Amino acid sequence: MTETRLRKRHKPSWDLELCCIESLCNVTVDTDEVLITADLPYANADKIKISPIGSRMLEIKAEMTRKVGFEEFGVTHRQGEFKFFRCQVKVPVPVDFTRLKTQFKRGILEVHLPRKKRQQERTS
Amino acid sequence: MSEPVRVVEKKTIPANSLMLHGLPDVGLVGLIATSHIIAQLKMEEVAYVDSELLPPVVVLHEGLPYAPLRVFGDSQLIASLGEAAIPVKAVQPIMRKLVEWGQSKKVRLMVSIGGIPVPDRQNIEKVQVYGAASSKELLKTLSDKGIELLKGGFMVGPYALIMRYCAERNIPAIALLAQSFYNYPDPEAAAAAIREFSKLTGVAIDVTKLIEGGEEIRLRARDVMKRTTEELNRMKKTQEFDLPLYV
Numbered sequence: 001m002t003e004t005r006l007r008k009r010h011k012p013s014w015d016l017e018l019c020c021i022e023s024l025c026n027v028t029v030d031t032d033e034v035l036i037t038a039d040l041p042y043a044n045a046d047k048i049k050i051s052p053i054g055s056r057m058l059e060i061k062a063e064m065t066r067k068v069g070f071e072e073f074g075v076t077h078r079q080g081e082f083k084f085f086r087c088q089v090k091v092p093v094p095v096d097f098t099r100l101k102t103q104f105k106r107g108i109l110e111v112h113l114p115r116k117k118r119q120q121e122r123t124s
Numbered sequence: 125m126s127e128p129v130r131v132v133e134k135k136t137i138p139a140n141s142l143m144l145h146g147l148p149d150v151g152l153v154g155l156i157a158t159s160h161i162i163a164q165l166k167m168e169e170v171a172y173v174d175s176e177l178l179p180p181v182v183v184l185h186e187g188l189p190y191a192p193l194r195v196f197g198d199s200q201l202i203a204s205l206g207e208a209a210i211p212v213k214a215v216q217p218i219m220r221k222l223v224e225w226g227q228s229k230k231v232r233l234m235v236s237i238g239g240i241p242v243p244d245r246q247n248i249e250k251v252q253v254y255g256a257a258s259s260k261e262l263l264k265t266l267s268d269k270g271i272e273l274l275k276g277g278f279m280v281g282p283y284a285l286i287m288r289y290c291a292e293r294n295i296p297a298i299a300l301l302a303q304s305f306y307n308y309p310d311p312e313a314a315a316a317a318i319r320e321f322s323k324l325t326g327v328a329i330d331v332t333k334l335i336e337g338g339e340e341i342r343l344r345a346r347d348v349m350k351r352t353t354e355e356l357n358r359m360k361k362t363q364e365f366d367l368p369l370y371v
Contacts, residue, residue: 013347024308024346028243037246039308039346041339073344074185107339108246108308 016080021068023060023085027092029115034095036111040085042066045104050111052097053088060109061086129175129214129221137170137197142325143231144203145222147282148210148352150361151304152345153239154283157314157321158205160334162196165327170197173204173221177214183207193218201327202231209351210282212358219285227295234290234297235325236283237317239304240274241364251303251316255324258290258297266298269324274301276368280361298324306361307353309345311338 013022025038040048040062047063062085070078095113103110146158161167172191182189192208204222226234240254254274255266266273279287283299290297300320304313315331322329334341 013350021343021346024349026307039305039342041342068343105246107342110246 014082015086018086019081019083020061020086021082021084023062023087025060025087025089027089029092031115033115034091034093034113036060036089036091036113038062038085038087038109038111039107040104040109041107042068043085043104043107043109048102048104048109050100050102055094055097056091057088058091058097058111058113059086059088060111062109126176128177129173129217131171131195131221131225132174133171135168135170135197137202137229138199139230140232141197141200141202141229142327143226143229143234144201144321145234145236145283145286146203147206147236147238148208148348148355149238149281149283150241150306150356151239151302151308151310151313152349152352153302153304153310153313153317154237155206155348156309156311156334156341156345157237157317158203160314160331161201161318161321161327161329162203162205164329164333165198165201167196167198167201167203169194170202171195173218175214175218175221177211177217179208179211181208202226202229208348209355212355215282215359216285219282220289223286223289223293223295227293231295233325234286234295235321236286236297236299237314237321238283238299238301239310239313239317240301241306241361242303243365245303245305245308245310245313248303251313253300253302253316253320255320256287256299256301258287258295262296262298266324269320271300271320271324274299278363278366278368280363281356281359300324306356307349309342309349311335311341 028035042064043062049061067081094116101112146154173193193206255271256274257263302313302317304310
């Protein structure tokens with residue numbers, strides 16, 4: 001296993017440099033769309049940013065309504081605060097990012113991505 | 125050769141208790157609900173599970189080490205609580221041991237609290253709790269208490285095994301399964317399951333703190349949820365979505 005793959009597999013669920021906590025997320029592939037959801041407790045609904053990275057990756061970044069420190073998790077041997085949730089999700093099939101639709105309800109973000117038809121795939 | 129799973133008792137366990145199980149599963153419903161019940165009733169640790177099948181992990185609370193799978197108790201209730209994901213290869217021997225141990229303590233009823241995954245959970249306002257039981261008499265008790273029955277389908281994981289081992293040994297057992305997220309911590313589902321638990325057993329538990337502190341719990345439970353999901357995927361938990369075959 002390469003060092004990069006090992007690091008990726010064993011990386012913590014937080015990043016102090018970016019002040020980010022990795023959010024839990026889920027991907028479902030349906031006939032017409034790909035549905036990506038993310039659990040974002042304390043997220044500010046007006047400060048959620050969804051950005052495609054290339055054609056097969058989506059980044060979700062959400063600012064929290066308050067800062068969260070390690071001590072809130074009962075951890076006192078580390079110092080630092082987090083202000084954002086972040087996750088990068090691999091989109092398993094070709095989708096049309098321009099027609100992306102979102103819904104944020106009770107702390108759960110839904111991102112609906114229409115799947116590309118075969119013809120669209122060839123022309124894009 | 126040492127036993128692969130041991131329950132190490134720290135205090136005397138009262139006979140005829142009701143035994144509750146709160147183990148990591150979908151939405152961490154059982155773990156969240158049982159932690160809340162333990163805190164509300166101020167239950168103390170009375171035993172812990174020691175097993176070479178579990179990873180070499182201790183949980184630190186206020187600087188002191190504890191086993192990740194412990195049993196709490198008071199004069200009328202005992203509760204198993206798993207604070208870390210149980211590896212799939214350990215689930216069977218540990219559940220068998222917990223049931224055997226409960227029987228040796230003359231437990232009068234085992235109640236598992238858990239979740240039942242539903243795909244559109246975020247759009248469900250009122251969480252439904254379903255009941256399953258080890259005997260026809262208990263199914264009637266559930267119906268009489270107004271708890272909807274889980275009549276068909278599959279159960280996968282720790283609670284499925286508890287139910288099966290209890291049925292084999294004629295130990296009365298019930299599972300209360302609340303509609304929940306599959307891989308997101310679900311305190312609201314935990315609160316719904318506790319309400320049904322109270323209705324069933326008469327043990328009153330206030331769920332206000334659980335509801336009000338829901339976001340906090342979801343934030344703090346992320347990593348346990350992530351590890352639990354990995355184990356659930358290994359044990360093919362998604363089979364619970366499957367439709368059973370009736371001929």
